[in-house]
Amino acid sequence: xxxxxxxxxxxxxxxxxxxxxxxxxxxxxxxxxxxxxxxxxxxxxxxxxxxxxxxxxxxxxxxxxxxxxxxxxxxxxxxxxxxxxxxxxxxxxxxxxxxxxxxxxxxxxxxxxxxxxxxxxxxxxxxxxxxxxxxxxxxxxxxxxxxxxxxxxxxxxxxxxxxxxxxxxxxxxxxxxxxxxxxxxxxxxxxxxxxxxxxxxxxxxxxxxxxxxxxxxxxxxxxxxxxxxxxxxxxxxxxxxxxxxxxxxxxxxxxxxxxxxxxxxxxxxxxxxxxx
Amino acid sequence: xxxxxxxxxxxxxxxxxxxxxxxxxxxxxxxxxxxxxxxxxxxxxxxxxxxxxxxxxxxxxxxxxxxxxxxxxxxxxxxxxxxxxxxxxxxxxxxxxxxxxxxxxxxxxxxxxxxxxxxxxxxxxxxxxxxxxxxxxxxxxxxxxxxxxxxxxxxxxxxxxxxxxxxxxxxxxxxxxxxxxxxxxxxxxxxxxxxxxxxxxxxxxxxxxxxxxxxxxxxxxxxxxxxxxxxxxxxxxxxxxxxxxxxxxxxxxxxxxxxxxxxxxxxxxxxxxxxxxxxxxxxxxxxxxxxxxxxxxxxxxxxxx
Numbered sequence: 001x002x003x004x005x006x007x008x009x010x011x012x013x014x015x016x017x018x019x020x021x022x023x024x025x026x027x028x029x030x031x032x033x034x035x036x037x038x039x040x041x042x043x044x045x046x047x048x049x050x051x052x053x054x055x056x057x058x059x060x061x062x063x064x065x066x067x068x069x070x071x072x073x074x075x076x077x078x079x080x081x082x083x084x085x086x087x088x089x090x091x092x093x094x095x096x097x098x099x100x101x102x103x104x105x106x107x108x109x110x111x112x113x114x115x116x117x118x119x120x121x122x123x124x125x126x127x128x129x130x131x132x133x134x135x136x137x138x139x140x141x142x143x144x145x146x147x148x149x150x151x152x153x154x155x156x157x158x159x160x161x162x163x164x165x166x167x168x169x170x171x172x173x174x175x176x177x178x179x180x181x182x183x184x185x186x187x188x189x190x191x192x193x194x195x196x197x198x199x200x201x202x203x204x205x206x207x208x209x210x211x212x213x214x215x216x217x218x219x220x221x222x223x224x225x226x227x228x229x230x231x232x233x234x235x236x237x238x239x240x241x242x243x244x245x246x247x248x249x250x251x252x253x254x255x256x257x258x259x260x261x262x263x264x265x266x267x268x269x270x271x272x273x274x275x276x
Numbered sequence: 277x278x279x280x281x282x283x284x285x286x287x288x289x290x291x292x293x294x295x296x297x298x299x300x301x302x303x304x305x306x307x308x309x310x311x312x313x314x315x316x317x318x319x320x321x322x323x324x325x326x327x328x329x330x331x332x333x334x335x336x337x338x339x340x341x342x343x344x345x346x347x348x349x350x351x352x353x354x355x356x357x358x359x360x361x362x363x364x365x366x367x368x369x370x371x372x373x374x375x376x377x378x379x380x381x382x383x384x385x386x387x388x389x390x391x392x393x394x395x396x397x398x399x400x401x402x403x404x405x406x407x408x409x410x411x412x413x414x415x416x417x418x419x420x421x422x423x424x425x426x427x428x429x430x431x432x433x434x435x436x437x438x439x440x441x442x443x444x445x446x447x448x449x450x451x452x453x454x455x456x457x458x459x460x461x462x463x464x465x466x467x468x469x470x471x472x473x474x475x476x477x478x479x480x481x482x483x484x485x486x487x488x489x490x491x492x493x494x495x496x497x498x499x500x501x502x503x504x505x506x507x508x509x510x511x512x513x514x515x516x517x518x519x520x521x522x523x524x525x526x527x528x529x530x531x532x533x534x535x536x537x538x539x540x541x542x543x544x545x546x547x548x549x550x551x552x553x554x555x556x557x558x559x560x561x562x563x564x565x566x567x568x569x570x571x572x573x574x575x576x577x578x579x580x581x
Contacts, residue, residue, distance in 0.1 A: 104433075127446060130439050130443050133438075137442070138433065142511055142512050143512040143513050147442065166447075
């Protein structure tokens with residue numbers, strides 16, 4: 001399998017960051033907050049690889065730094081330290097050293113992001129179709145008829161009724177808003193999709209439909225995905241490999257079955273036990 | 277009445293063109309930059325003028341910076357030479373620029389300051405058109421942050437503006453922007469071409485005359501240099517179109533005064549008869565046609581003649 005993303009030593013610290021920040025935070029100290037300078041070490045020394053068509057899970061409790069990883073990859077946050085390489089066809093991009101214009105191009109054309117809150121990913125002042133059109137227009141598609149056709153295809157793929165295409169997502173249910181977000185993220189056929197707690201706050205039947213949809217997309221389009229969740233069921237169903245985070249550090253990683261069936265780290269054991 | 281109005285220029289202590297030479301130089305430098313980068317909104321230090329912002333202070337500052345002795349000035353507002361705003365601006369410029377002459381004739385004018393219209397008479401390469409602009413940035417309707425707008429302009433990212441057009445077609449089956457139609461200049465920057473109607477937008481394309489835009493409140497100037505590409509934003513299959521002024525029967529309405537069937541028409545209601553009347557918005561164009569061919573049937577019914 002071909003590697004699509006390689007992250008090495010990724011760190012993100014909110015605050016001034018003193019030399020002791022990383023030594024006095026983490027699972028060993030059971031805190032993210034540096035007691036010397038009060039900086040918050042959201043993530044520290046994160047390294048991971050992602051391969052084409054693979055779904056990688058990132059799990060951990062609230063505040064463990066899961067979302068910080070995907071937000072950094074999607075350029076919503078600037079990392080404090082670390083490198084990330086994105087391999088796209090024959091091109092290779094060093095995500096944190098390329099210029100801002102190139103970062104925006106990657107964000108608009110090659111990455112897709114589905115946020116936990118639809119308010120972050122959708123524009124509620126325009127229609128669902130308009131949200132998808134906006135992303136298509138970024139990729140230089142200027143034919144109104146073709147834009148409508150493609151938006152309709154994407155919405156029907158994500159099970160949004162075609163007659164609701166011209167309504168604002170504000171009038172949709174939570175599950176449907178998430179499906180519109182997924183449709184929008186897929187508009188440019190990105191090779192990398194980032195999913196941040198997409199099923200949180202949704203009822204079980206809606207969750208199941210969204211999870212099925214994600215699997216279908218991976219099977220049909222071969223999109224590589226990073227799925228951030230605190231739900232072990234989601235990790236078990238979707239992912240092949242999993243990373244477990246605590247206080248901004250990776251405490252365990254491996255094949256999902258292995259991590260869930262035979263957890264080695266005490267924190268993972270606790271997490272798995274509490275879910276059961 | 278302001279006594280200074282009656283005083284000779286030297287006693288009123290005005291510099292030629294009201295602005296001091298340093299201010300004019302600074303505005304001219306900004307204009308040079310604007311012309312060099314077609315459509316780019318160049319910041320300039322907009323001065324306080326003896327009139328409220330919103331009354332054309334941006335266009336006025338450009339006019340005062342580039343006007344010279346012997347210049348023939350025309351000022352129009354909504355196509356009319358005799359509206360209050362146009363008359364006041366013309367009087368002010370004439371008062372502070374001795375040696376220039378005012379004219380209502382588009383063909384005679386060397387410098388035209390306008391609000392809301394580009395004259396119907398095609399402009400020549402020795403003429404300059406100055407347009408007064410209330411809002412300089414077309415992206416302001418989709419993005420409130422100026423720094424983000426600058427980035428979007430720099431990268432030519434107008435997808436959100438196009439999305440607005442998309443939404444218009446979805447809701448109304450057509451693009452409903454009547455004026456300030458976003459127009460791409462020289463294949464890159466999209467400008468707000470001041471509140472000119474859609475009818476006038478094609479006149480900017482490959483124009484013989486230099487077109488300058490001044491926004492006093494927004495402190496920006498920008499330009500469409502002569503013979504420059506000006507393309508209104510549209511979709512491949514939903515092209516830009518101008519107002520067609522057709523009546524219920526699909527017939528093109530004509531001016532009730534001069535009979536013109538190719539000009540931008542204003543609609544008014546005849547209170548007594550309750551009829552819609554149409555006449556040329558460009559008063560000089562209409563008068564000129566009248567003087568050449570005689571009056572059309574005045575007071576014609578709806579649809580002109």
